[in-house]
Amino acid sequence: MNTHQAQDFPQILAHIEEQKRMLRNAQSQAGQRPARKIERIETIRRFNVTRMSGQRNLQSDLSISFIPSPYAPCAQPFCDLKKIMVDDLVLETHHRGTFLLVRVVTPQDRITAVMAIVEDERGEVLLLQLYHQVETTEDILVPGRVLIIRDPYLKLTADGKHGLRVDHVSDIVFLPVHEDRIPACWRSEVTNPQNQSAGFWKAKGNDCFGQSRYHAAIEYYTSALASSPTTEECHTIKLNRSLAFLKTNHFDAALADVDSMLSDSSAKSNEKALFRKAQALYSLQRYRECCEVLKTLRLKYPDNTAAKDKLNEAVNRLAEQTTGKYRFKKLHAEAAHLRPPQLDHATHIGPVGVRQSESRGRGLFTTKAVKAGDLLFCEKAFVYAFHEGEGMSSNSRLMMNLLIDVNANSFTTGAQPELITMLVQKLYQNPSLASIVKDLHRGSYSPVQGVFDIIDGKPVIDSFLLTRILLINSFGCRLSGKAGPLKQANGQPINVNNFNDLFPSLGIWTFASHINHSCTSNAFRSFIGDMMILRANQDLPANAEVTIQYLNPFNPERQQVFVKNWAFACDCVMCQDNEQTSDAVVAKRKRLGESLQSMLRLLTRRGSSSSGAGSIASLVRKSSALIAEMEGTYNKPAKEVPRLVVWKGYRDFACALTLGAGANPQKIVELSLRALRSLGFVIEGGSLGTNQGLVVREWGFIGDGLLDCWMCLKAAYVETRSYELALAAEGYAKVCYKILFGEDETFGELD
Numbered sequence: 185m186n187t188h189q190a191q192d193f194p195q196i197l198a199h200i201e202e203q204k205r206m207l208r209n210a211q212s213q214a215g216q217r218p219a220r221k222i223e224r225i226e227t228i229r230r231f232n233v234t235r236m237s238g239q240r241n242l243q244s245d246l247s248i249s250f251i252p253s254p255y256a257p258c259a260q261p262f263c264d265l266k267k268i269m270v271d272d273l274v275l276e277t278h279h280r281g282t283f284l285l286v287r288v289v290t291p292q293d294r295i296t297a298v299m300a301i302v303e304d305e306r307g308e309v310l311l312l313q314l315y316h317q318v319e320t321t322e323d324i325l326v327p328g329r330v331l332i333i334r335d336p337y338l339k340l341t342a343d344g345k346h347g348l349r350v351d352h353v354s355d356i357v358f359l360p361v362h363e364d365r366i367p368a369c370w371r372s373e374v375t376n377p378q379n380q381s382a383g384f385w386k387a388k389g390n391d392c393f394g395q396s397r398y399h400a401a402i403e404y405y406t407s408a409l410a411s412s413p414t415t416e417e418c419h420t421i422k423l424n425r426s427l428a429f430l431k432t433n434h435f436d437a438a439l440a441d442v443d444s445m446l447s448d449s450s451a452k453s454n455e456k457a458l459f460r461k462a463q464a465l466y467s468l469q470r471y472r473e474c475c476e477v478l479k480t481l482r483l484k485y486p487d488n489t490a491a492k493d494k495l496n497e498a499v500n501r502l503a504e505q506t507t508g509k510y511r512f513k514k515l516h517a518e519a520a521h522l523r524p525p526q527l528d529h530a531t532h533i534g535p536v537g538v539r540q541s542e543s544r545g546r547g548l549f550t551t552k553a554v555k556a557g558d559l560l561f562c563e564k565a566f567v568y569a570f571h572e573g574e575g576m577s578s579n580s581r582l583m584m585n586l587l588i589d590v591n592a593n594s595f596t597t598g599a600q601p602e603l604i605t606m607l608v609q610k611l612y613q614n615p616s617l618a619s620i621v622k623d624l625h626r627g628s629y630s631p632v633q634g635v636f637d638i639i640d641g642k643p644v645i646d647s648f649l650l651t652r653i654l655l656i657n658s659f660g661c662r663l664s665g666k667a668g669p670l671k672q673a674n675g676q677p678i679n680v681n682n683f684n685d686l687f688p689s690l691g692i693w694t695f696a697s698h699i700n701h702s703c704t705s706n707a708f709r710s711f712i713g714d715m716m717i718l719r720a721n722q723d724l725p726a727n728a729e730v731t732i733q734y735l736n737p738f739n740p741e742r743q744q745v746f747v748k749n750w751a752f753a754c755d756c757v758m759c760q761d762n763e764q765t766s767d768a769v770v771a772k773r774k775r776l777g778e779s780l781q782s783m784l785r786l787l788t789r790r791g792s793s794s795s796g797a798g799s800i801a802s803l804v805r806k807s808s809a810l811i812a813e814m815e816g817t818y819n820k821p822a823k824e825v826p827r828l829v830v831w832k833g834y835r836d837f838a839c840a841l842t843l844g845a846g847a848n849p850q851k852i853v854e855l856s857l858r859a860l861r862s863l864g865f866v867i868e869g870g871s872l873g874t875n876q877g878l879v880v881r882e883w884g885f886i887g888d889g890l891l892d893c894w895m896c897l898k899a900a901y902v903e904t905r906s907y908e909l910a911l912a913a914e915g916y917a918k919v920c921y922k923i924l925f926g927e928d929e930t931f932g933e934l935d
């Protein structure tokens with residue numbers, strides 16, 4: 185997770201201060217009636233002017249959202265709520281145990297929230313702001329639409345006015361037109377909707393479906409089902425509605441519609457119902473059941489070619505799920521072209537399971553012994569928000585999305601607000617998936633009783649609970665490990681300390697969320713599109729706790745970030761050693777590292793010119809002396825505590841010699857082996873001219889540049905015609921590649 189402290193970014197601090205001032209002002213008016221009432225006509229006019237001018241988004245590329253103070257969603261059934269009117273509302277108050285019935289009177293506008301002016305039955309108007317609504321081509325708030333707001337919350341807005349704010353999607357009930365909760369005076373659309381036939385509503389549903397207005401179609405089909413359809417009509421309407429549900433990602437609801445049809449023996453044909461059932465199961469990643477349904481369908485309707493194709497897909501997914509065998513080149517090709525790169529592949533869980541760890545809550549453990557490079561799991565993201573990087577996105581609104589936590593003085597960047605909305609909607613639309621996510625909640629936030637329960641047919645969703653779950657469990661990710669370091673459009677590498685460069689893609693992988701952190705982790709994660717691949721980076725026995733690095737261990741401030749973001753302090757060997765290392769030693773290592781780097785720059789330059797062999801020898805001597813001095817600053821053996829500064833020195837030294845014309849293979853081999861040993865690798869043999877072979881007995885720390893080191897080693901062996909050694913080095917390079925990039929099918933493409 186990318187959480188940053190606001191004090192480092194003056195432009196954010198200014199927003200936070202302004203927001204705090206507004207909150208104080210709002211609090212001082214809590215419980216009061218809104219001071220100034222603006223005429224209905226003027227309220228609508230002003231809203232429409234702002235909506236049509238579209239000025240807001242042009243001012244900057246920044247889209248800022250604030251995490252508001254949490255409040256609970258309504259968890260009471262409608263029958264227990266008391267009706268109130270707009271005039272009853274007071275500021276900064278949650279009107280618990282009540283509901284407002286309103287009708288939309290303007291077209292919608294959208295910034296972070298979807299907004300429109302609504303009126304109550306007395307014609308009193310108010311601004312309504314709905315949060316966590318996905319952006320689709322279909323408007324949510326259209327004039328004439330009637331809705332119920334449970335436990336309405338009247339809030340002062342940024343410009344000192346007021347409006348209804350709804351953060352929980354389950355606090356809103358959109359009423360289908362036939363509903364008898366819609367007052368007679370608002371039933372103007374059709375003369376008397378309650379007297380209309382099922383066929384009438386079905387036709388309206390079909391019209392909307394034809395125009396890709398699937399949400400509207402669902403409401404009309406719902407009205408049709410409530411208008412006493414014949415059994416045959418009921419089947420057709422459910423079939424149609426199930427397709428609209430599939431189009432809008434309501435897979436649970438689609439399944440319920442077709443299941444109720446399939447359980448009715450009077451249905452004439454169940455070909456379409458079976459197919460839609462299979463589609464819903466596929467989307468819920470229930471591939472085994474999906475295959476069973478499609479096999480039944482194929483038996484009964486052998487000419488159905490769509491079923492044949494879908495069965496092929498489902499069989500492939502089931503094979504991935506059970507065997508963990510993927511065609512990784514195909515995955516890369518899909519990730520390169522699909523936008524967003526959400527791949528249609530299954531999750532495979534390998535030899536790992538979730539158990540209680542000693543002092544870290546739950547953790548992931550091996551269920552059998554594994555080798556370095558073995559696949560532990562390959563998981564498809566539960567939710568995934570893609571951000572292509574600065575200057576590359578066609579959607580500028582996503583370019584600088586900030587989510588500010590005013591209370592914590594911190595902010596998160598990138599696709600975070602979008603990801604929260606995705607999570608909220610996915611669970612609201614598919615309550616069968618709630619338990620997976622609910623299980624990931626930790627920390628002090630206590631949700632209200634009844635969260636995720638089904639009330640009045642829909643689950644109660646607490647968006648603040650889901651935000652907290654997301655803050656702890658989301659991972660930033662690259663499009664692919666092979667993409668190398670993140671680059672800006674101009675080709676410059678991205679500077680993570682630069683405000684403009686902090687916007688990665690984000691996702692939640694629910695199984696991966698159980699992995700605890702260690703800077704000296706024994707597993708490594710990589711990504712291809714929205715698939716996370718986890719491989720062991722060393723040989724592990726059965727029942728070993730699997731760990732990953734939440735942050736780069738080269739980050740000197742990581743310990744503070746662990747405490748702030750995840751409420752733990754890392755006690756790995758490297759962090760313990762850091763604590764015991766004096767500032768003077770840290771400064772000495774830094775100084776030696778800088779001197780070495782300037783020496784290596786000279787070496788690379790001299791090496792590429794034909795003259796200066798003498799000075800090359802002296803540069804090599806001086807560089808070796810600097811590294812030897814660095815080695816002297818460590819007390820513990822490298823096998824116990826990886827020596828990251830020394831490692832970087834050896835590796836860069838070996839690479840400088842490989843790049844320069846004065847390359848000395850003997851020296852490169854020596855430096856590369858030392859580099860690996862400084863990371864804790866236990867290596868037998870490998871020296872030139874000894875006939876000892878090259879064997880890695882124990883894998884060490886895995887980090888950036890390790891692959892280069894193996895490749896330098898291999899090149900030096902080839903140069904000295906030590907082909908056996910070169911083959912062994914290439915084998916280890918390939919394992920290393922597999923660990924770092926998730927697969928080794930593309931190893932041969934390395935230049």
Ligand SMILES: C[S@@+](CC[C@H](N)C(=O)[O-])C[C@H]1O[C@@H](n2cnc3c(N)ncnc32)[C@H](O)[C@@H]1O
Pocket residue numbers: 543544545546547624626656657697698699700701702749750751752753754755
């Ligand atoms: C993504 S979750 C990992 C799974 C978690 N342990 C569980 O019980 O579900 C992150 C949380 O795990 C705990 N954690 C992770 N690594 C840890 C470590 N090295 N030491 C202590 N706690 C750790 C912290 O509570 C952290 O907020």
